[in-house]
Amino acid sequence: MPESNTATLNPQVIDKAVEWLVHLWSGSADSDSRAAWQKWRAADPEHERAWLHIEDVNQQLRGRMNGVSADTAIASIAQPASRSRRKALKTFSAVVTVGTAAWLSSETMLWKTLSSEIRTATGEQLNFKLTDGTQLELNTDTAVNVRYDSALRLVQLVRGELLITTAKDSASPARPFMAETAAGRILALGTKFTVRHDGDISQVAVLEGAVELIPANKPGQVVRLDAGQAGSFNAEGVVTPPHAISAQAAWTEGVLIASDMRLDDFIAELKRYRPGHLSCDPASASLRLSGVFPLNDMQKILTSLTEVLPVRVQTFTRYWTRIVPAGPVDTAAS
Structure with missing residues (x-):
């Protein structure tokens, strides 16, 4: 070809x-x-x-x-x-x-x-301990590189999402710890934080300590996030100013939290954890839902949708599922 x-x-x-x-x-x-x-x-x-x-x-x-x-x-x-x-x-x-x-x-x-050193597949999560004691928890469909040298500890997030719990560096002098995405760098200040990269935007949520967001193209425009705060940035600067954490780190507890979320947005988030095709009919896209959903039971999540919304789950195979309006079964489609 x-x-x-x-x-x-x-x-x-x-x-x-x-x-x-x-x-x-x-x-x-x-x-x-x-x-x-x-x-x-x-x-x-x-x-x-x-x-x-x-x-x-x-x-x-x-x-x-x-x-x-x-x-x-x-x-x-x-x-x-x-x-x-x-x-x-x-x-x-x-x-x-x-x-x-x-x-x-x-x-x-x-x-x-x-070519990344540490990767997870769709639906897979992985805990990894670095040589200095720093803990990485990779979420679904994530790829990471680790670059440690005498001057810097650097973790590169190529795609996906991870939780980083930094350890005190035993080297003398102590090396700073940074996470890097296509948007720029995140300087950890004794911290525990999540970072997710979508498109050209990186979302960061700080659980402990603090971080500084350093845009790739404008490194002078540094923004600090403290514990309990979240924000997002791209290579040009801050996209979402610091605000209170909502559900950014819920995946680390094995759940997906929806708060008055559109169904099509919920399905887009859910499909990150489920192999195969998962989609939402446009006719049901604007329906909204709230709840806490266990990521280890995809079938339970899909079933629960039919209990709280006027939809049904149309399954062609275990690799092809579509959420459609409730109503008569279309035998021609199935």
């Missing part, structure tokens, strides 16, 4: 195409699954381009790949979910995606994510 057809593909679309490939190879795909797969391909021209791309790459892998045949590799990652399976899936997704030379640029977000 010509490079011009694949160089602009969204990495998330590539990941979804790989998910479909693995599911179809898993042996558990039934007629409903295949219908949903075909529907996904037809839903967007980019979906079809992504699928044709992975088929092309898969054909190229039919030889030997690091001593393992492509068929064996795919069969391996099609096994039930586990940490090793998730790692294999990410690896295969990387192989598929970097089949086009354009993806090899170290400047692309995909490459930065794949």
Whole structure:
């Protein structure tokens, strides 16, 4: 396939195409699954381009790949979910995606994510202790690099969200601790804080101590956040001034908090934790809900929506779910 057809593909679309490939190879795909797969391909021209791309790459892998045949590799990652399976899936997704030379640029977000030292998959969380005793808790779909040297302790958040609990540095002189995103740097002042990066904006919430937000393009415009405060910034400066923390750190307690939240916004947040396709019908998008929802039970959350809102859950396969207005079941769609 010509490079011009694949160089602009969204990495998330590539990941979804790989998910479909693995599911179809898993042996558990039934007629409903295949219908949903075909529907996904037809839903967007980019979906079809992504699928044709992975088929092309898969054909190229039919030889030997690091001593393992492509068929064996795919069969391996099609096994039930586990940490090793998730790692294999990410690896295969990387192989598929970097089949086009354009993806090899170290400047692309995909490459930065794949080359990150510490990563979590969708729905996965991970606790990690650094050499100085600093604790990192990675939320779903997060990628982090660690860069310690004689002058600075630096954690780079490539994508996603994490909780950082800094430790006192034993080096002499003590090195400052900073978190870095595409928006800029966050200087920790003996602290515990969360940082999340979406698009070009980083959101920070301070649980203990204090931090200073340092925009990448305007490092002189420093803003301080103290314990109990949250704020957001981009490379040009502060987007949201300091304000009281609401639900930014709820994920560290294993819950998702909604306070008079639009349903489409709630679904957008929920899909960060759930593999596969999850969407909301525009007709139900403006409905609002409040509550505390356990992130370890996605089915319970979906069921609860039907109990508090006039909606129903339309499930094609376990990888394809849509929230639609309550009413007669559309047998043609399901």
